[in-house]
Structure formats: structure tokens, C-alpha cells
Amino acid sequence: MHDHTRWTASDAAPYLTTPTARDHKYSRGVLGVRTGSAAYPGAAALGVEAAWRTGVGLVQFAPQLGEADPRFGLPTPAAAVLAARPETVVTRDASRATAWLIGSGTDPAERDAAETEALTDLFTDAHPLVVDAGALELCLERRDAARRTAPVAITPHAGEFARLWRGLGEPQPADDAEAAAALAARLDVTVLLKGSVTTVASPVGGIITVGPATPWLATAGTGDVLAGILGALAARHAQVIVDRDRAGAFAELCATAAMLHDTAARLAAGVGAGAAVSAGRPIVAGDVARHVPAAVEALARSGG
Ligand SMILES: NC(=O)C1=CN([C@@H]2O[C@H](COP(=O)(O)OP(=O)(O)OC[C@H]3O[C@@H](n4cnc5c(N)ncnc54)[C@H](O)[C@@H]3O)[C@@H](O)[C@H]2O)[C@@H](O)CC1
Numbered sequence: 001m002h003d004h005t006r007w008t009a010s011d012a013a014p015y016l017t018t019p020t021a022r023d024h025k026y027s028r029g030v031l032g033v034r035t036g037s038a039a040y041p042g043a044a045a046l047g048v049e050a051a052w053r054t055g056v057g058l059v060q061f062a063p064q065l066g067e068a069d070p071r072f073g074l075p076t077p078a079a080a081v082l083a084a085r086p087e088t089v090v091t092r093d094a095s096r097a098t099a100w101l102i103g104s105g106t107d108p109a110e111r112d113a114a115e116t117e118a119l120t121d122l123f124t125d126a127h128p129l130v131v132d133a134g135a136l137e138l139c140l141e142r143r144d145a146a147r148r149t150a151p152v153a154i155t156p157h158a159g160e161f162a163r164l165w166r167g168l169g170e171p172q173p174a175d176d177a178e179a180a181a182a183l184a185a186r187l188d189v190t191v192l193l194k195g196s197v198t199t200v201a202s203p204v205g206g207i208i209t210v211g212p213a214t215p216w217l218a219t220a221g222t223g224d225v226l227a228g229i230l231g232a233l234a235a236r237h238a239q240v241i242v243d244r245d246r247a248g249a250f251a252e253l254c255a256t257a258a259m260l261h262d263t264a265a266r267l268a269a270g271v272g273a274g275a276a277v278s279a280g281r282p283i284v285a286g287d288v289a290r291h292v293p294a295a296v297e298a299l300a301r302s303g304g
């Protein structure tokens with residue numbers, strides 16, 4: 001049996017502090033991003049947009065090595081990112097990154113060997129690593145702690161979560177909390193299992209739940225937005241995540257990201273506090289990203 005916490009706005013607030021007069025762009029967290037592909041350039045743009053809007057100092061975008069040519073006249077992921085957020089620095093040398101986000105909008109079957117190696121290297125880096133979508137399977141190969149130094153958080157939806165269990169070759173426990181805790185222990189990663197209720201499990205034990213979130217979030221690309229929010233929080237709080245005295249901090253940041261995501265979606269959908277589940281209006285993933293600043297403000301304020 002694991003400790004079970006239901007995350008609240010006042011739990012999230014300490015992670016949503018305002019910058020100070022001494023801050024500069026490099027002190028507020030630098031997020032390195034390797035996401036998007038020829039098939040899914042939009043996923044890169046959504047994650048980067050969300051990261052900026054969460055309040056990070058800098059986002060550095062590293063284009064895939066051996067990137068396939070764009071299809072249907074689409075932009076490359078880097079071009080899509082710059083069209084959405086020209087503040088982003090596109091570089092092969094994101095050496096200033098304090099945390100990394102990888103995987104959203106990528107397909108392992110299409111990935112070049114050099115890109116796989118570059119992603120794999122991030123697992124032996126010191127910086128927190130957020131792993132989404134097409135990079136999730138790399139955690140199965142990197143589950144030997146001796147071959148891994150980076151603190152890792154993974155963000156599967158139910159389908160990806162089941163795929164990871166199949167990859168482990170073990171039966172998946174029926175209960176989400178039990179299954180997330182077991183996967184966190186097996187892979188030595190923090191697990192953020194997405195859904196109406198998001199379940200977060202830390203490899204050091206403990207379960208945090210967030211939600212139920214507004215069902216208007218059940219629309220394509222909102223997972224890419226969540227990954228960007230979490231990447232930004234990880235970059236901002238990288239020191240706390242790597243602090244051995246703060247075991248479980250990555251799980252708290254995952255829960256904070258899920259709460260910010262739901263709050264932004266509610267603001268976008270016009271769902272007021274205490275409103276009925278049926279309240280609100282349709283939203284798209286970009287709306288969620290654009291409402292993240294107001295969500296940060298609302299949650300920080302509710303923390304007193
Ligand atoms: N604009 C874009 O570029 C977008 C890109 N996206 C990217 O598209 C890629 C494929 O994403 P998919 O989610 O389709 O990945 P997958 O094709 O890996 O997973 C979808 C499969 O899982 C099953 N499944 C079970 N429970 C599910 C749940 N709760 N939510 C979703 N599927 C569930 C589905 O039935 C389906 O068979 C990812 O890399 C993702 O980042 C999407 O985020 C959509 C937007």
C-alpha cells in the first residue's frame with residue numbers, strides 16, 4: 001500500500017513562484033527540446049508554446065538528426081516551432097539546458113540511429129528528463145540504473161502505458177495506482193499516467209492523483225501541451241529534482257503540471273470553479289497552451 005495524496009492548488013503553489021529582481025533568462029530554467037518529426041511538426045510547436053507560457057527563461061530546440069524530408073509541403077518541426085514562438089533558439093548545441101523534453105510527435109520506427117543515440121545520451125546526463133510518446137520505449141532499454149544518471153519522468157496515456165507493460169513482459173495490475181507504482185519501481189522513473197484522473201507515482205514510493213480534469217481536454221495535442229508544461233517546470237526546478245534530500249520532488253512537479261494543464265483548459269473552456277461536468281465549450285490544444293499563464297497566476301494566488 002502506498003501513501004496516497006490528492007493534489008491541491010496550495011500544494012502546487014510553491015512550485016509557481018514569481019521571478020525576482022536578481023533573475024535573468026538563464027537562472028529561470030532552460031529547457032532543451034527534441035520533439036516533432038516530418039509527420040508531426042505540430043507536436044513540437046505545441047510543446048514549445050506550452051513550455052514558454054509556463055514561465056521558463058529559454059527554450060532551446062534541437063532538430064532531429066537524420067530528419068526525414070517534410071511531407072505534403074509541411075514545415076519542418078523547427079520551422080513550425082519558430083512560426084509559433086520566434087523566441088525559441090534552434091541549435092544543435094543546447095548545452096545550456098537545465099532539463100530536457102523528448103519524444104512528443106515522434107515515431108521510433110522512423111528514427112535515425114544517430115538520433116536514437118543522441119536521445120539515449122540524455123539518460124546518462126545529469127539533467128532531469130521528461131519522456132513522452134515515441135521516446136517512452138527507450139526507458140525499457142535504460143531501466144538498468146547503472147546505465148542511467150538522469151532523473152526521468154514519463155508521461156504515457158493509457159494506450160502507451162499498456163504498451164510499456166507489454167514491453168516489460170509482465171501482467172499489468174488492473175488498478176491504475178498499483179500499476180503506476182509498480183512501473184515506477186521497475187523502471188526507476190516517475191510515472192505520470194494521463195487520463196481523466198491523472199495518477200503520478202514516484203520511484204521512491206507514494207501516489208499523487210490530480211483531477212478529474214475537464215473532459216474538454218480529450219482532444220488531440222493536449223498531451224503535447226502537458227509535456228511542455230512539465231518540461232518547463234523541470235527546467236525551472238532542476239536543482240530541486242536532483243537534490244537527494246528532496247526525493248519525490250519530480251512527482252510533485254508532475255502533479256503540479258497536470259493541475260496547471262486542467263486549470264488552463266477550464267479557463268479556455270469557460271468552466272468556472274464548482275461548475276457542472278457538462279459546463280463549458282470546445283477547446284483545442286493551442287487554447288490550453290495560451291491559457292497557461294492565467295492558470296499559473298490563479299494557482300499561485302490560491303496558494304496564499
Ligand atoms: N499535431 C500533432 O502533431 C499531434 C501529434 N501527436 C503525436 O502523435 C503521435 C501518436 O499519438 P497517439 O496517441 O495516437 O499514439 P499511439 O498510436 O502510440 O497510441 C494510440 C493507441 O493507443 C490506444 N489508446 C488506449 N488508451 C488511449 C488513451 N487514453 N488515449 C489515446 N490512445 C489510447 C488507441 O486506441 C490507439 O490504438 C504521438 O507522437 C503524439 O505526440 C498527437 O499528440 C496529436 C497531435
Ligand SMILES: Nc1ncnc2c1ncn2[C@@H]1O[C@H](COP(=O)(O)OP(=O)(O)O)[C@@H](O)[C@H]1O
Binds near residue numbers: 194219223
Ligand atoms: N476524458 C478526459 N477527461 C479529462 N482529461 C482527459 C480526458 N481524456 C484525456 N484527457 C487529458 O488530455 C491529455 C491527452 O493526452 P494524450 O492522450 O497524450 O493526447 P495527444 O497525444 O493527442 O497529445 C492528457 O493530459 C489527459 O490527461
